[in-house]
Amino acid sequence: MISAIGIGARLHPDFGSYSGYGIPYNVVGSGTPRSTVSFAYSDESDHAGYPIPARPRIEGGSDRHLLMVDTNACRLYELYDALKTTHGWTAGSGAIWSLTSNKLRPAGWTSADAAGLPILPGLVRYDQVAAGAILHAIRFTAPQTCNEYVYPARHEAGTGSCSVRPPMGLRVRLKASVNTAAFGPQSRVILTALKRYGMMLADNGSPWYITGAPDPHWNDNELHVLGQLTGADFEVVDTTGLVNG
Known part of the structure; x- marks a missing residue:
């Protein structure tokens, strides 16, 4: 699945300090x-x-x-x-x-996102980074997806077999072996979350684009350095059997 998304494609923060770049709330x-x-x-x-x-x-x-x-x-x-x-x-x-429930969409239903998931909980937000920790998986996109979805996604928006394309809801994480010490403080918080919680495929789009909310406090030069990482630095998480609890 990593190769299907782009093993050599670079990680890209799809947000920054400019108010028109990212998903605001x-x-x-x-x-x-x-x-x-x-x-x-x-x-x-x-x-x-x-x-x-x-x-x-x-x-x-x-x-x-x-x-x-x-x-x-x-x-x-x-x-x-x-x-x-x-x-x-x-x-x-x-x-x-x-926001007081873990209830998902009905099976097969979309939401405001292709995977049928909420968008806001998957955004990288500056207030979280400033507090020192992102405590959730991060939303990301891939160029092509298959015609199925896996938990917790509820909707597919692709074509073809899942043997060659990733399903909506796929969870991927940054490998534990990746050294993040040389990255800046904002980036290290993001990378720690990508190791601990990973990222979840929620829409069709450019490979390895992680989504965040715009904020004037983002250091765009520092975020740009995240592009040193590629698909080869990530691994798929097996979520088979997971259900709402």
Whole structure:
């Protein structure tokens, strides 16, 4: 599977200090007005009022992810391809997550991400790095995926056999033998998480692109050095038999 993603392809942080680079998120509360959203993939989307701020931060590019964390209700709202029109808000798909539960999407359902997973929990965030530890797996992309998915993913978005292409939900980790001492402090926190928790395949895209939220405090030069690592520095984690507990 490593070769299928790109054994010589370089690790790439798909985020940085520029506000338009990465997937931002919006912190909202009970006072944020709710908006009705019209979905292209209506049958696999959650229909409820979405707390979209007046000037929301939306991911640039074609995916236009819009993430909202309601800190009062402990809920995460995520939209894919979000767009405000003269008739109101539209999106490709949308998902609402309770942050007090480990409940997954129904089997076969997408979310705002191709793998049917929440996006925000997989982002590299500066506040975590500043605190000294990222305590979760990191979202990443691969050029091609197969037509199946593995836990905890709930949705596939590829073609072909999983004998030659990775499935959505594949977990990969940085090999324990990789020496990270020469990397900068921000990068070392990220690399420690990649060894301990790994990264999870959540969408089709460029090889080994790890996703994060933009923040002006990122050291872009330091993050760029992560590109010294390639697919050869990673290994697949066997998650067979894992279920929600």
